Amino acid sequence: MRVLVATDAWHPQINGVVRSLEYTAREAEHLGAELMFLTPQEFRTVPMPTYNEIRLALATPRMIMRRIEAMQPDFVHIATEGPIGILVRRACIASRRTFTTSYHTKFPEYLSARAPVPERWTYAWLRSFHNAAGGVMVSTGTLERDLAARGFKRLMRWSRGVDADLFRPRPEATLNIPRPAFLFVGRVAVEKNIEAFLGLDLPGSKVVVGGGPALESLKARYPEVHFLGPKEGEDLAQVYAACDVFCFPSRTDTFGIVLLEAMASGLPVAAYPVTGPMDVLEGATEQVGILDEDLRAACLKALELSPAAARRFGERYTWRESARQFLDNVLIAHDIGPIARRYRLRLRRRVASGA
Numbered sequence: 001m002r003v004l005v006a007t008d009a010w011h012p013q014i015n016g017v018v019r020s021l022e023y024t025a026r027e028a029e030h031l032g033a034e035l036m037f038l039t040p041q042e043f044r045t046v047p048m049p050t051y052n053e054i055r056l057a058l059a060t061p062r063m064i065m066r067r068i069e070a071m072q073p074d075f076v077h078i079a080t081e082g083p084i085g086i087l088v089r090r091a092c093i094a095s096r097r098t099f100t101t102s103y104h105t106k107f108p109e110y111l112s113a114r115a116p117v118p119e120r121w122t123y124a125w126l127r128s129f130h131n132a133a134g135g136v137m138v139s140t141g142t143l144e145r146d147l148a149a150r151g152f153k154r155l156m157r158w159s160r161g162v163d164a165d166l167f168r169p170r171p172e173a174t175l176n177i178p179r180p181a182f183l184f185v186g187r188v189a190v191e192k193n194i195e196a197f198l199g200l201d202l203p204g205s206k207v208v209v210g211g212g213p214a215l216e217s218l219k220a221r222y223p224e225v226h227f228l229g230p231k232e233g234e235d236l237a238q239v240y241a242a243c244d245v246f247c248f249p250s251r252t253d254t255f256g257i258v259l260l261e262a263m264a265s266g267l268p269v270a271a272y273p274v275t276g277p278m279d280v281l282e283g284a285t286e287q288v289g290i291l292d293e294d295l296r297a298a299c300l301k302a303l304e305l306s307p308a309a310a311r312r313f314g315e316r317y318t319w320r321e322s323a324r325q326f327l328d329n330v331l332i333a334h335d336i337g338p339i340a341r342r343y344r345l346r347l348r349r350r351v352a353s354g355a
Contacts, residue, residue, distance in 0.1 A: 001033040001346070003330060004073035008082025010039035013054060014211070014230050015187060016257040017104045020160055021079060027323035031350050036071050038084060053211065057083045065091045075330050081107065081129055093132060100333045101130050102137040102158060103147065106252040114190065127151050135333030137326070139255035140279035156329040161319035162260035166233070169266035169311055170241035177226060180204040182299055183243035183267065185236070185258045186250070188212035196249040198222045200296045209239055240265035245302045248277055249295060256280060263288055264314030266307035270298035288313045
């Protein structure tokens with residue numbers, strides 16, 4: 001089973017989309033599937049206006065069609081709505097190939113925060129883009145209901161996971177800063193609402209991990225905050241484990257993988273009661289986070305919560321289950337012939353055998 005994933009989000013970007021796709025590809029191998037990627041690394045690129053870290057591919061329809069034909073995928077999934085996603089969608093429609101998409105980012109809200117573009121215009125374009133797919137994967141129930149109300153069709157649930165072996169409590173971890181330490185991990189950009197965290201009057205220290213277009217200006221405005229820059233892997237895991245509370249000020253994230261990484265590391269969560277945090281914490285049998293419109297109060301209350309309970313909750317989310325959901329969605333959307341039905345049967349057998 002070979003799935004071509006078209007994505008405009010790829011290295012050197014560090015974000016939830018890239019991490020989701022990488023972990024899904026790794027776990028898909030254990031389920032008998034191969035994910036192949038069509039990314040900006042294969043083309044000349046230009047920086048995205050106002051966001052130089054993101055590179056936009058300068059591809060043509062012919063270039064995209066040739067690559068699809070060379071890869072010979074059984075199925076196609078479009079992860080983003082950028083230049084590559086648009087051209088792969090066009091190629092699939094032209095060749096009458098069924099494809100799936102995923103909705104990772106509240107792009108209308110992000111765009112309106114940067115430019116005077118009404119959200120309803122962007123949602124109308126996104127609705128047209130995704131409704132041509134055989135299935136649209138979304139990460140949470142709240143997002144699914146919101147998009148359904150906006151006219152999006154054939155919505156399918158695709159949750160996320162966490163590497164609980166990497167992200168774990170580490171009693172020896174330290175940053176040598178005053179405690180308690182309140183942590184934010186993510187893009188340092190206006191859409192993350194990070195200043196709602198930076199401006200809080202909190203004891204101890206505030207720590208920010210991540211890069212982005214607002215990094216230098218915020219470092220100058222908040223000299224007391226510890227800005228550590230982008231981190232990955234073991235370095236990132238050490239920072240999580242050296243802090244006490246994870247503060248998530250975003251109001252526009254569709255999920256928030258960093259929430260799972262934080263809890264797996266033993267950090268209770270403080271966030272607004274919005275899509276993403278509400279869905280991630282849904283079903284918790286122990287209190288592992290505080291959701292409150294008063295973000296300062298949420299941070300202080302989160303200090304009183306059990307790190308062990310946060311760890312137990314984070315371990316519930318696995319990338320293996322996330323990959324299974326992804327592959328099953330791909331097959332359901334394509335379940336119109338013997339090929340898709342055969343792959344679905346193989347997937348069920350592998351899951352049943354504990355592969």
